[in-house]
Amino acid sequence: MHLQGPFEPPNGALMILNPKAKTLVANRRGSSVWKVETDSGPYAVKVGYPSKTHTWTALAPAREAAVLRQLTPERILSAEWEHGTWNAQPWRHGDSLYELWEPHRFETSPPAPDLGEALSCAAALAALHEKGWVHGDVQPAHFVIGRSAGTFLIDVALAQGGKVPREYDFSYHGCLVHYEAPEISGSVLRTGYAVPTRESDVYGLGASLFISATGSRHVDYPDDAERWEQRRAIVDKPHRDVNVPGVLGKLIDAMMSRRIADRPSSIEVCEELRAAM
Ligand SMILES: Nc1ncnc2c1ncn2[C@@H]1O[C@H](COP(=O)(O)OP(=O)(O)O)[C@@H](O)[C@H]1O
Ligand SMILES: [Mg+2]
Numbered sequence: 151m152h153l154q155g156p157f158e159p160p161n162g163a164l165m166i167l168n169p170k171a172k173t174l175v176a177n178r179r180g181s182s183v184w185k186v187e188t189d190s191g192p193y194a195v196k197v198g199y200p201s202k203t204h205t206w207t208a209l210a211p212a213r214e215a216a217v218l219r220q221l222t223p224e225r226i227l228s229a230e231w232e233h234g235t236w237n238a239q240p241w242r243h244g245d246s247l248y249e250l251w252e253p254h255r256f257e258t259s260p261p262a263p264d265l266g267e268a269l270s271c272a273a274a275l276a277a278l279h280e281k282g283w284v285h286g287d288v289q290p291a292h293f294v295i296g297r298s299a300g301t302f303l304i305d306v307a308l309a310q311g312g313k314v315p316r317e318y319d320f321s322y323h324g325c326l327v328h329y330e331a332p333e334i335s336g337s338v339l340r341t342g343y344a345v346p347t348r349e350s351d352v353y354g355l356g357a358s359l360f361i362s363a364t365g366s367r368h369v370d371y372p373d374d375a376e377r378w379e380q381r382r383a384i385v386d387k388p389h390r391d392v393n394v395p396g397v398l399g400k401l402i403d404a405m406m407s408r409r410i411a412d413r414p415s416s417i418e419v420c421e422e423l424r425a426a427m
Pocket of ligand 2 (some may be wrong): 292305
């Protein structure tokens, strides 16, 4: 079934959360996300449904809830609804890395990117890795950088590392190609599937910092190219020159190494950034 959305938070969610207000934040690729104000603070409510290209998007919120419950003691709600599953999770305050670094992309003489902000993103990824998890969908919209709350790496729907109920699990088909490591693109092209790793997460972090600082995708391919053509380019072509100055540029270049073993770990990225500050 192909549905368009957006879909309202289902009754089950409304009954438990009893929202005072709700705002639609995103609706794309089989997922409607709402910011919901409740007596116990704001929540993000994600409503999953089958998308044009995938059916697993309907299961993603329940899968994410199962992952979140292993990562945080906070209240995570989840259930099924007519067209799929939904979850509710604490709302993370802040701007995404992509929003925060907008001045670097548009101002004529922008300041150098803030190493502390880059470090907070690397640290959020390293914290997940240290818990034994791989994120699998690292992208600049998924780093929420708060002034006081710190930086959160959101959207763990594709994360791997613990147990997920079989009825809500699905295999990994790659992530957003703009942040996809060459070995993941290659595997998806060959088999339709891939295995996300800490190293592919680090590649995604490099590509996320790069696009946020420069506006350029890691590899040069046409906007309107089919997904498989974009993956072909990621496999066949070197990544763009990293024209970001200083330590950050060198680190982004290393994170996007084609040779997996040459990439620094997320912990090493943190150490290098800390040493440069
Ligand atoms: N817990 C959260 N706190 C704050 N914003 C969130 C949260 N979850 C999702 N969002 C917002 O909604 C957008 C889409 O959510 P995401 O989890 O990436 O779902 P999907 O990829 O299914 O659209 C995010 O980029 C972010 O702006
Ligand atoms: Mg997402």
